[in-house]
Amino acid sequence: MLRRSVLTLPALLPALASAQTPEPGTAARPLRVGVTQGVHAQVFEKVQTVLARDGFVTRAVEFGDFIQPNAALAAGDLDANAYQHLPFLEAQRAQRGYDFVPVGRTVLTLMGVFSRRLRSLDALPQGARIAIPNDPTNGGRALLLLAENGAFRLRPGVDHRATVADIADNPKRIRIVELEAASIVRALDDVDAAAITGNFAVPAGLNPLRDALARETEQSVYTVLVVVRRADADRPWARRLAGGYAHPEVKDFVVTTFGGAVIPGA
Structure with a gap:
C-alpha cells in the first residue's frame, strides 16, 4: 500500500518564502553594504564596479559614525558592513552582544x-x-x-x-x-x-x-574587515563580496589613489 505525504500550509510557508525572496546580489535584491563616509565608501565604489562585471549587484549605505553600521546590520537593514577592524568588532560584540563574524579584509587606514x-x-x-x-x-x-x-x-x-x-x-x-x-x-x-x-x-x-x-x-590588527551576521558567513554572496576586495584591480586602485596612506589589506 502506497503512502502519500501531505504537506500542510504551515510546512509549505518557509519554502514558499524562500522561493519568493531574491538572492542578495541580484538586480531584484542588491546586496546592502554599510560603509563609513570617505575612504571606505570610495574603496567600496571600486569594489562595486569590479563585482558588477559579473552581474553581482551591490548597494552602498553610507554612515557618518561608527555605531550605526553595526546596529543596522543587527537589525537586518544591511547584509554586511566594511568599516571596522578586529579590536573594534570584538569590543562591539562584548558590549552589545552582536553575533557578527569577519569574512574578509579590506584596507588598513593608518x-x-x-x-x-x-x-x-x-x-x-x-x-x-x-x-x-x-x-x-x-x-x-x-x-x-x-x-x-x-x-x-x-x-x-x-x-x-x-x-x-x-x-x-x-x-x-x-x-x-x-x-x-x-x-x-x-x-x-x-x-x-x-x-x-x-x-x-x-x-x-x-x-x-x-x-x-x-x-x-603597518599593524595588521587594525586592518578593516568585511563583517556579516554569523548565520550568513558561509553564504556564496559573502564570499563574493570578500573576493571583490581581494581583486588585483581594487588593490591597484588603493595604492595609486591614496599614495600609501591607505594600504590594501586583502
Whole structure:
C-alpha cells in the first residue's frame, strides 16, 4: 500500500518564502553594504564596479559614525558592513552582544597625529590639548601611538584597550580631549594636536605619510574587515563580496589613489 505525504500550509510557508525572496546580489535584491563616509565608501565604489562585471549587484549605505553600521546590520537593514577592524568588532560584540563574524579584509587606514600649530610632538607645550577618538578601541590606539612617540608614558602592559586612566607619567600635563572620530578633523584648529584615522584624514587632505607628526606602522590588527551576521558567513554572496576586495584591480586602485596612506589589506 502506497503512502502519500501531505504537506500542510504551515510546512509549505518557509519554502514558499524562500522561493519568493531574491538572492542578495541580484538586480531584484542588491546586496546592502554599510560603509563609513570617505575612504571606505570610495574603496567600496571600486569594489562595486569590479563585482558588477559579473552581474553581482551591490548597494552602498553610507554612515557618518561608527555605531550605526553595526546596529543596522543587527537589525537586518544591511547584509554586511566594511568599516571596522578586529579590536573594534570584538569590543562591539562584548558590549552589545552582536553575533557578527569577519569574512574578509579590506584596507588598513593608518592613524596619524596631526597639528596646525606644531612641527613635532617634541614641541608640545605644557598643558597641551590633544584630541583622540572617543570609541574605546580607536581611543586606545591613539594613546598607544602618542605614548610610543614620547607624549607621555602608559602603564606597562597596556594594549589597544588603554584609556586615559592608563596614563602613568605625564610631565607636560597633556590634556586628552575625547571626541567622536568623524568630528576630530573639524576640531583640529581648536587643539594643539589630534590623532586621526586615515579614513577621516585623507578626505580632509591630510596624508599620514606626509603630514603627520607621528603615524602608525603597518599593524595588521587594525586592518578593516568585511563583517556579516554569523548565520550568513558561509553564504556564496559573502564570499563574493570578500573576493571583490581581494581583486588585483581594487588593490591597484588603493595604492595609486591614496599614495600609501591607505594600504590594501586583502
